[in-house]
Amino acid sequence: MNLELCLPHGMALPPGRLITSDEGDGGTQPLWLSDDPAPLELWSKLRAHHPASGLWPVLLHALDPLDADFRPWACGELWPERMTSPAEADPQALLARWWREYTSVEEDDDILSPEEGLAVTAPFSRTWPGSAPARVLSADPDETADQYARVFLAQHPHARLGLVTSARGADALADVGWSGPLNYDNDTASFSAVVREWEDRFGVRVVAVGHDTLHLSVAAPPRTLQDALIIAAEHFAFCPDNIWQGRHQNLEAYAEHLIDVHSWEFWWD
Numbered sequence: 586m587n588l589e590l591c592l593p594h595g596m597a598l599p600p601g602r603l604i605t606s607d608e609g610d611g612g613t614q615p616l617w618l619s620d621d622p623a624p625l626e627l628w629s630k631l632r633a634h635h636p637a638s639g640l641w642p643v644l645l646h647a648l649d650p651l652d653a654d655f656r657p658w659a660c661g662e663l664w665p666e667r668m669t670s671p672a673e674a675d676p677q678a679l680l681a682r683w684w685r686e687y688t689s690v691e692e693d694d695d696i697l698s699p700e701e702g703l704a705v706t707a708p709f710s711r712t713w714p715g716s717a718p719a720r721v722l723s724a725d726p727d728e729t730a731d732q733y734a735r736v737f738l739a740q741h742p743h744a745r746l747g748l749v750t751s752a753r754g755a756d757a758l759a760d761v762g763w764s765g766p767l768n769y770d771n772d773t774a775s776f777s778a779v780v781r782e783w784e785d786r787f788g789v790r791v792v793a794v795g796h797d798t799l800h801l802s803v804a805a806p807p808r809t810l811q812d813a814l815i816i817a818a819e820h821f822a823f824c825p826d827n828i829w830q831g832r833h834q835n836l837e838a839y840a841e842h843l844i845d846v847h848s849w850e851f852w853w854d
Contacts, residue, residue: 593638599624608664618645625738643793646795680779683822714818717819720807722804799851801848808845826853
């Protein structure tokens with residue numbers, strides 16, 4: 586990753602370093618990471634230059650932002666060599682499979698009865714309801730991403746700047762070797778494939794990533810509860826902990842908070 590050749594004349598990066606992955610023989614450096622918190626407007630400038638540079642900027646936060654290891658980023662807890670290509674995955678098949686797995690409740694389940702499990706994902710049954718159609722953009726995707734990056738930095742002042750060589754933001758998740766959803770699927774390319782589709786259908790952009798969190802801007806959020814319910818079903822398949830362990834204990838309550846909101850956040854336990 587030769588940053589000097591990738592950046593335009595006059596654009597300077599703050600102090601930082603290339604991060605070597607824990608995996609392999611030490612020859613893989615999938616991430617450049619700033620030493621200090623990200624400058625406010627630099628993310629937007631780097632995002633705008635991505636088509637020329639091939640570097641996707643991400644705002645990175647850590648388990649403990651004051652720890653020198655800044656896990657998982659500064660200590661290299663990254664596994665790019667384990668990831669397949671997002672282009673090889675079928676996002677619709679993945680969402681359907683995940684939905685079937687997460688809505689299946691056994692009779693001897695210690696947490697939920699079959700009836701309680703179905704109540705969580707009502708009005709849908711165990712049959713995958715299908716994905717939401719592409720929406721008309723209500724805002725420019727890149728401008729929406731820039732605005733959300735400012736909001737995110739205001740909420741996470743210790744977030745650092747990362748750069749990943751990737752064709753698009755969704756692919757950066759797999760290219761950097763992030764393993765946030767490890768407890769559900771250890772191939773992050775599966776999640777990248779779904780986010781790729783969201784980029785196309787909803788004007789989504791990858792803005793920030795944490796140890797086990799993902800933060801997306803959304804240029805075409807749902808405008809009605811009916812539209813939001815289908816998208817909420819996709820979110821449940823993608824990240825069931827958003828509902829199982831979040832503030833919203835069922836799909837309908839979760840869907841309500843998606844209406845006209847220009848950011849999506851995910852957390853995997």
